Amino acid sequence: MGYFSNIFNGIKTLLTGMSITGKYFLNSRKGAITQQYPDNRETLKMFDRFRGEVIMPHDENNEHACTGCQKCEIACPNGTIEIIWDRGIDEETGKKKKKIDQFVYHLSMCTMCGLCIDVCPTDAIEWGQNFENSVYDRTALTRVLNEPESKVRAGIED
Amino acid sequence: MQETTTINNNFKSEEYFINMGPQHPATHGVLRLLLTIDGEIIKKVEPDLGYIHRSIEKMCERDSYQQIVHLTDRMDYLSSHINNEAVCLTVENALQLEIPERVQVIRTIIGELTRIASHCLWWGVMGMDVGALTTYFYGFRDREMINDIFEETCGARLTMNYNVPGGLMWDIHENFVKRVKDFVAHFKTKIPEYDRLLTGNVIFQKRTKGVGILTKEDAISFGVSGPVGRGSGFSCDVRKYHPYSALDKVTFNEALRTEGDTFARYSVRIQEMWESLSIIEQLIDNIPEGEFRVKTNAVIKLPKGEFYQKVETARGELGVYVISTGTKNPYRLKFRSPGFSNLSALSHMATGGKIGDLVATMATLDLVIPDIDR
Numbered sequence: 001m002g003y004f005s006n007i008f009n010g011i012k013t014l015l016t017g018m019s020i021t022g023k024y025f026l027n028s029r030k031g032a033i034t035q036q037y038p039d040n041r042e043t044l045k046m047f048d049r050f051r052g053e054v055i056m057p058h059d060e061n062n063e064h065a066c067t068g069c070q071k072c073e074i075a076c077p078n079g080t081i082e083i084i085w086d087r088g089i090d091e092e093t094g095k096k097k098k099k100i101d102q103f104v105y106h107l108s109m110c111t112m113c114g115l116c117i118d119v120c121p122t123d124a125i126e127w128g129q130n131f132e133n134s135v136y137d138r139t140a141l142t143r144v145l146n147e148p149e150s151k152v153r154a155g156i157e158d
Numbered sequence: 159m160q161e162t163t164t165i166n167n168n169f170k171s172e173e174y175f176i177n178m179g180p181q182h183p184a185t186h187g188v189l190r191l192l193l194t195i196d197g198e199i200i201k202k203v204e205p206d207l208g209y210i211h212r213s214i215e216k217m218c219e220r221d222s223y224q225q226i227v228h229l230t231d232r233m234d235y236l237s238s239h240i241n242n243e244a245v246c247l248t249v250e251n252a253l254q255l256e257i258p259e260r261v262q263v264i265r266t267i268i269g270e271l272t273r274i275a276s277h278c279l280w281w282g283v284m285g286m287d288v289g290a291l292t293t294y295f296y297g298f299r300d301r302e303m304i305n306d307i308f309e310e311t312c313g314a315r316l317t318m319n320y321n322v323p324g325g326l327m328w329d330i331h332e333n334f335v336k337r338v339k340d341f342v343a344h345f346k347t348k349i350p351e352y353d354r355l356l357t358g359n360v361i362f363q364k365r366t367k368g369v370g371i372l373t374k375e376d377a378i379s380f381g382v383s384g385p386v387g388r389g390s391g392f393s394c395d396v397r398k399y400h401p402y403s404a405l406d407k408v409t410f411n412e413a414l415r416t417e418g419d420t421f422a423r424y425s426v427r428i429q430e431m432w433e434s435l436s437i438i439e440q441l442i443d444n445i446p447e448g449e450f451r452v453k454t455n456a457v458i459k460l461p462k463g464e465f466y467q468k469v470e471t472a473r474g475e476l477g478v479y480v481i482s483t484g485t486k487n488p489y490r491l492k493f494r495s496p497g498f499s500n501l502s503a504l505s506h507m508a509t510g511g512k513i514g515d516l517v518a519t520m521a522t523l524d525l526v527i528p529d530i531d532r
């Protein structure tokens with residue numbers, strides 16, 4: 001290739017590339033995917049299945065569905081869940097029954113694999129969509145998921 | 159007063175040694191390369207590994223088969239779904255489970271989406287490595303759409319852990335099909351843009367053509383696989399030769415180039431994005447109805463014996479080799495990771511070239527360091 005055709009070719013490809021970047025520059029708002037994150041906190045909605053943290057939903061009577069079967073503790077690959085359990089007297093039957101005292105969840109160790117939620121027979125735990133988990137002290141990431149004074153919902157058996 | 163200067167004609171060039179990495183942007187991770195250089199010419203490249211070794215294979219011996227799956231997310235994180243699939247297929251084949259067609263099709267679609275997402279990221283970074291910063295943003299823009307699809311259906315963007323032995327963790331989200339179709343339509347207009355922006359650029363071609371040549375014979379003897387092998391004319395697509403999941407139901411061409419240089423590997427990946435799009439298009443319209451998961455025992459015990467399964471990740475052939483003694487943990491689990499073998503060819507490809515060529519060559523190897531170190 002001749003000297004001039006080389007130069008010409010170089011300029012041509014340069015302009016081709018610039019036509020694309022120029023097009024985006026002029027239409028910069030169209031198709032932009034950037035999210036103005038801290039400013040859009042009010043409207044930001046994560047997908048339902050998004051795995052932010054493990055939570056245990058309670059109903060209005062402060063009751064949850066966890067029977068303390070410990071299946072989640074066994075399924076967890078890294079010891080994130082610790083279940084401290086006790087035996088209580090079942091009011092109806094008068095028999096001794098396993099119940100949870102504390103459902104301890106070490107968020108700092110959780111890999112968000114979802115095996116605990118997958119294995120739970122009573123769907124007592126599920127995914128929460130909160131992802132703003134930064135804290136100054138690591139111990140704040142160890143949580144007790146069952147509310148104080150909470151009970152297992154009547155009629156839940158594993 | 160006159161000074162006599164003697165001109166020394168015997169300048170001796172001296173080889174010297176320089177570290178590239180472990181904290182170097184062009185190595186895309188914590189890889190350390192020990193370079194022996196003479197001026198600008200590379201005499202020797204020695205990779206030094208182990209900076210991100212987490213002993214995943216040893217952890218697998220401790221974990222149950224369900225738990226192993228999520229560890230493979232952390233190997234080649236850009237192909238996490240395909241890695242998960244590899245482990246699940248090994249377990250399913252060993253148990254001789256019948257996997258519903260629905261699961262197979264969904265796995266293949268998400269696998270191909272993963273491949274496109276990985277290639278998008280690679281394309282952006284490849285451009286950046288040779289000096290074109292804009293590509294980075296365009297590559298990430300298109301990858302973002304795929305990440306949204308993953309987040310909606312699988313719950314996570316990168317470490318998805320969507321496969322379980324026996325099927326999938328959840329059924330696909332109701333928006334899945336629509337979103338995938340939108341993406342396919344969108345991306346079809348973007349690949350030609352990629353070509354105009356980077357592939358046809360004179361500077362890019364000068365930087366990549368004839369650089370980092372790997373012949374077919376060398377490719378085979380180094381055991382490289384994936385787009386690196388196919389850029390050297392070594393036909394090695396596992397999807398073609400040992401189809402798994404729904405890949406035997408689709409038709410696609412294996413992207414092959416014979417030049418063996420950096421540009422050939424680049425073209426193979428661009429071609430693969432087209433092929434992946436075509437695979438997705440063939441499957442997305444008729445995802446069969448049915449179960450998304452078959453029941454397995456809560457404690458999975460593989461029969462005594464050895465099991466091997468290979469899949470094609472975005473980087474090449476990933477092999478999972480399990481030795482089971484019939485208990486709930488594998489006795490030994492070995493991953494044959496594509497990045498490790500591909501990296502072994504780097505020294506051969508880069509020797510004799512310049513440092514800038516080394517960066518371009520490394521970019522087309524598309525190394526993911528956690529995959530190499532595991």
Ligand code: SF4
Pocket residue numbers: 065066067068069070071072073083119120121122123124125158
């Ligand atoms: S959360 Fe579910 S799996 Fe875990 S102890 Fe409670 S009932 Fe059992």
Ligand code: SF4
Pocket residue numbers: 054075076077078079080081109110111112113114115116117
């Ligand atoms: S998501 Fe995984 S790592 Fe986290 S608590 Fe559940 S099982 Fe453990």
